[in-house]
Amino acid sequence: MRQTLSLLLLMFLLGGTALAQGDIIVIPHKDQLPQADERWRPKPEICRWYNGAEGAVSLTFDDGSLDHWERGMPLWDKYGWKVTLGIVSTTIVKRKGWKEQLQQAFDDGHEIANHSKTHLNMAESSEEVVRDEIGTCHKFLIDNIEGLDQVDTLIYPYEQYHYGNFHTAAEFGYMFARSGPQEREDIAQRNCSANPPLMHLYSWANQDILPMWMWNSTTDLAISKQGWMIEQCHGIGEAGEPGVGWSPRPYDDFVEHYEYLASFGDRVWVAPIRNVARYMLESRQFTMELVDFDKDYMIAKISQLPDYQNYWDVISVQCAVPADWEQAEVLADGKPVSSVRRSGDMLIANIPTGTTEVVMRKLNQKQ
Ligand SMILES: [Zn+2]
Structure with missing residues (x-):
């Protein structure tokens, strides 16, 4: 009963x-009824986020103020995080050393984004003016940063846009654009709904009046919604200090927030807009199908949707494995690839694009 x-x-x-x-x-x-000792039945899957993270966070900084170099970069380096920097071309050239600074940011792996020529409100401007605002900053970045041959992300000044603006940006090859807030609770989810709004990604601004708990809770939301939170920040330091950008928050607030973010470890993927958006696009182009398995191996086939062109390099896959797989190896088309064991006996591996066969195999402990 x-x-x-x-x-x-x-x-x-x-x-x-x-x-x-x-x-x-x-x-x-x-x-x-299924018995507890029924043999292992693997369910290989493509991870929602890189390296099996539960949520993604992008740290974005607007306007190219000097504090991003002097205070932000040492801090981001400490955690190994790469961020998205929105550059306004006519503003940054007023500063001594701007060219070296842009090159350094690019060489360090930060994403350089277009934040327009003069920080003009695109929603209220003609197509011709918008084309000049985007195009001039675009050319400026490509001409002045060695090795940069494409800019992927546009950051709308004042978070303002209308739908035509993105089509103008697309003429220059832009794929993603960041706008402003929605309800804080919804951002992480909206950025990765079935048809992601890659032309106007939502972001949450860490305005100086908002309490720390609210800023920190953006990380909780990324995890609880298994979504993507984009943080929008400006100055690091005190208002009125030389080199500090608009609406700053004290350096110590950033330290506190980053300690909180880092406390989640591999559960959160911290990466620039371009990386997260591309992973999201790419992971949707693949399907994974179980081909064969036994108690000590699993073979799966990865298929790519037709007409899809590769433009990224790695996709993460996961599969629950039996508890006695203390050591395992993963082969992508016969070549060993990096993999990690997570709690819950989950094996996660990073697979190069173009792979068609993934083999996960238990290794004997004593070789
Ligand atoms: Zn701005």
């Missing part, structure tokens, strides 16, 4: 449909 009740409850919870009077419920015989 107790079993029947639990089963009913389970069916109700899973299906969400109430049973009508007269419905026949078939309760499987004990022998038909």
Whole structure:
């Protein structure tokens, strides 16, 4: 009786449909229920986020103020994080050393984004003016940063845009654009809905009046919604200090927030807009199908949707493995690739684009 009740409850919870009077419920015989010792049945999957993270966070900094170099970079380096820097071309040239600074940021792996020529409100401007604002800053970045041959991300000044602006940006090869806030609770989810708004990604601004708990909770939201939180920041330091950008927050607030963010370890993927958006686009182009398995191996096939062009390099896959797989190896088309064991006996591996076969294999402990 107790079993029947639990089963009913389970069916109700899973299906969400109430049973009508007269419905026949078939309760499987004990022998038909899955047994605990049934052999392993792997379910390989493409990870939602790189390296099996539960959520993604992008740190973005607007306007190219000097504090991003002097205070931000040593801090980001400490955690090994790369950020997105929105550059306004006519503003940054007023500063001594701007060219070296841009080159250094690019060489260090930070994303350089277009934040327009004069920080003009694009929503209120003609197409011709917008083309000049985007195009001039675009050419400036490409001409002055050695090795940079494409800029992927546009950051709308004042978070303001209308839909035509992105089409103008697309003429220059832009793929992503960041706008401003929605309800704080919704940002992480909206940035990765079924049709992601890559033309106007949402972001949350760490305005100086907002309390630390609210800033820190953006990380919780990324994880709890398994989504993508984009933080929008400006100055690091005190208002009025030389070299400090608009609406700054004290350096110590950044330290506190980053300690909080880092405390989640591999559960959060911290990466620039371009990296997260590309991973999201790419991971949707693949399917994974189990081909064969036994207690000590699993073979899966990766298929790519037709007409898809590769433009990125790594996709993460995951598969629950039996507890006795203390050591394992992963082969991508026969070549060993990096993999990690996570709690819950999850094996996560990073697979180069173009791979068609993934093999996960238990290794004997004593070789
Ligand atoms: Zn700005």
